[in-house]
Amino acid sequence: MSDVVLKGLRKSFGALEVIKGVDLHVASGEFCVFVGPSGCGKSTLLRMISGLEEQTSGMIEIGGRDVSRAEPKDRGIAMVFQSYALYPHLTVRENIGFGLSLARRPKAEIAEKVAEVARVLQLEDYLDRKPKALSGGQRQRVAIGRSIIRDPQVFLFDEPLSNLDAALRAQMRIELTELHARLGTTMIYVTHDQVEAMTMADKIVVLNGGRIEQVGAPMDLYDNPATPFVAGFIGSPK
Numbered sequence: 001m002s003d004v005v006l007k008g009l010r011k012s013f014g015a016l017e018v019i020k021g022v023d024l025h026v027a028s029g030e031f032c033v034f035v036g037p038s039g040c041g042k043s044t045l046l047r048m049i050s051g052l053e054e055q056t057s058g059m060i061e062i063g064g065r066d067v068s069r070a071e072p073k074d075r076g077i078a079m080v081f082q083s084y085a086l087y088p089h090l091t092v093r094e095n096i097g098f099g100l101s102l103a104r105r106p107k108a109e110i111a112e113k114v115a116e117v118a119r120v121l122q123l124e125d126y127l128d129r130k131p132k133a134l135s136g137g138q139r140q141r142v143a144i145g146r147s148i149i150r151d152p153q154v155f156l157f158d159e160p161l162s163n164l165d166a167a168l169r170a171q172m173r174i175e176l177t178e179l180h181a182r183l184g185t186t187m188i189y190v191t192h193d194q195v196e197a198m199t200m201a202d203k204i205v206v207l208n209g210g211r212i213e214q215v216g217a218p219m220d221l222y223d224n225p226a227t228p229f230v231a232g233f234i235g236s237p238k
């Protein structure tokens, strides 16, 4: 059970309200994509779910637990950012295992978990390399590996592919979709890219000016956009 429930979530920065009452249920195991134009509040919403930003009001539940005031590390989530944030002086093996080393897990356990993660992410041949000797896509996979190793219930991604070129983005879309199928974890994925939303999502949440415009499966939104904004954004003819 790792569904994510948002109830009446609001956020203001000073006098500026940027999230204006969001209610949402992301089902356990769902690949949910938040899409919307720049500045509509996608990152702020994700940062509140992760606990990096405190909501002004409202409630957040993860896996049936009220985590509204919980520390990020106690929420059972992993956050993957667009910058890779790998340690340049550590090997792929050490980068992936870093969190477990920090937690002083036994060496044998770390080695076993790193091997498992490397297999899932197809990084087995690169374990002894440093980040500078990897391609952009491989670095992105190592960053994901660092999160996976802690067995999070929920993955949060904030535009993880936006620094990659078009060919690599297309490849990573497929890889992330496959990864989701293998892990079966709940994923909340933020993007301003309609193609990513349409091809990867089980459920799309269209945000506009700090509010949800519409929630639905990709083809629902395409066939039955609720507003002209959704129609324009998703690219359907209405």
Ligand code: ADP
Binding pocket: 013, 018, 036, 037, 038, 039, 040, 041, 042, 043, 044, 045
């Ligand atoms: P998105 O990720 O959809 O591009 P953001 O969540 O980053 O949008 O930003 C939503 C709005 O909140 C923007 O108007 C942005 O300027 C504002 N904002 C975000 N973070 C802060 C902050 N720390 N202080 C003040 N305003 C902020």
Ligand code: MG
Binding pocket: 042, 043, 044
């Ligand atoms: Mg953003």
